[in-house]
Amino acid sequence: MPIRHSIIHQIDKKPDGTPAVLHVSRTELAKSQVTEKLLNDFNEAYNAKQGKGWGFFHAESGAHPFSGWLRAFIEGFDFIEFSHTAVEHLTKLMEESNLSVGGHVLFAHYQQGMTDYLIVALLQHSESITVNADLSVTPSKHLDFGNINLAARINISEWRNNPKSRQYISYIKGSKSRKATDYFRDFIGCLEGVDGPGETRTLLKAFSDFVTAEDMHEDNAREKTQALVSYSMAQAKIGEPITLNELSELIDEDRPAAFYDFIRNKDYGLSAEIPADKRTLNQFRRFTGRAEGMSISFEQHLLGSKIEFDQEAGTLMLRGLPTQLTDQLKRASP
Known part of the structure; x- marks a missing residue:
């Protein structure tokens, strides 16, 4: 230096x-x-x-x-x-x-x-x-x-x-x-x-949407989440921004442009480089699970707000369901 x-x-x-x-x-x-x-x-x-x-x-x-x-x-x-x-x-x-x-x-x-x-x-x-x-x-x-x-x-x-x-x-x-x-x-x-925290939240939202759209297996989603958080925290530690191209390559080495193209095609409004907000990253952790035709995936910060976990009953209560899901449920109801 x-x-x-x-x-x-x-x-x-x-x-x-x-x-x-x-x-x-x-x-x-x-x-x-x-x-x-x-x-x-x-x-x-x-x-x-x-x-x-x-x-x-x-x-x-x-x-x-x-x-x-x-x-x-x-x-x-x-x-x-x-x-x-x-x-x-x-x-x-x-x-x-x-x-x-x-x-x-x-x-x-x-x-x-x-x-x-x-x-x-x-x-x-x-x-x-x-x-x-x-x-x-x-x-x-x-x-x-x-x-x-x-x-x-x-x-x-x-x-x-x-x-x-x-x-x-x-x-x-x-x-x-x-x-x-x-x-x-x-x-x-x-x-x-x-807005560093806002940009970081948008990036994490885009990543969650990407995981859902790709219908990733639980282990694969966990691995890619770790890659995103590790890279972003490392950039924050040295005071450098998150570069979407670099991040996309880390998330999927076989398809290095997949996540970047997903962000651009969905028009999240993110810049090519965004400042990493450590507090927002620290709050981000993804819970995923599959069993008998059911797939559940959500971010840690939703616990206690949109999602409640009853440990004794082993149940989740969900609020604010996606419109697309509620429409499908309404159509399927007798």
Whole structure:
């Protein structure tokens, strides 16, 4: 993961309402193993965060100037000056939003594979204790990657090469403070473009329909479900989207385009690449079974809502039956 540029500034803002004080660095972080570990640890923590949003830049304007500054940097403007301009704007928005907590602001431009990324993140410290060489103890501070709430990652290559994309920015939505998330998203100038959980749910619905349409045997359906979940979770872990072509090849090696063609022919409205939502994937598990001319298959999240299982009686109660099934039952009734 070559790091091209990285720098850290500090916004000192106390909860007592006093104005924020910005401390800017005049030099980039040295390219070293420590810097690489910093970025690797951040990316690992960022990828593990659930509840991300995906979007694209507002049109460049006085209210949303960040994309213009980033474009100027990519075209040759000095990275340090770019980060100074951006962090000054962030400090101003933090003051206007009356948010009490500052932190260290990381800007990192790096390459992964053939793709360029920019990270912007507000990092906090945690207190800990360290044991010294003389076996005494002293308090120490360390960056708390487990508590990242304001951060965004911009796929620069996607932004530059595919201007119609609506998902080249990912950001942490956050569950504690919508106001903080909104001000940070305004700082980046990001419009929400792709609903990650919704897209993932649509993909899982398409897969369930595919399994039904193919009339798969129970073992085969279970194997393909595992392939889908394993691949999707692996993509989420490294912060990469689910690519439908790749997924289709994994699901059926003998017919690598079968699932992809099924999605396209049924017009589910999915993009060729979609962000994987880990929470939605964690809820997905398929129960299947066949016996004496009866085939039952449903997803785990339906238990307790549309499907109730009576363990003692060994029965299922179904609600919200498919219209096609109810029509057939009505026609068959005397």
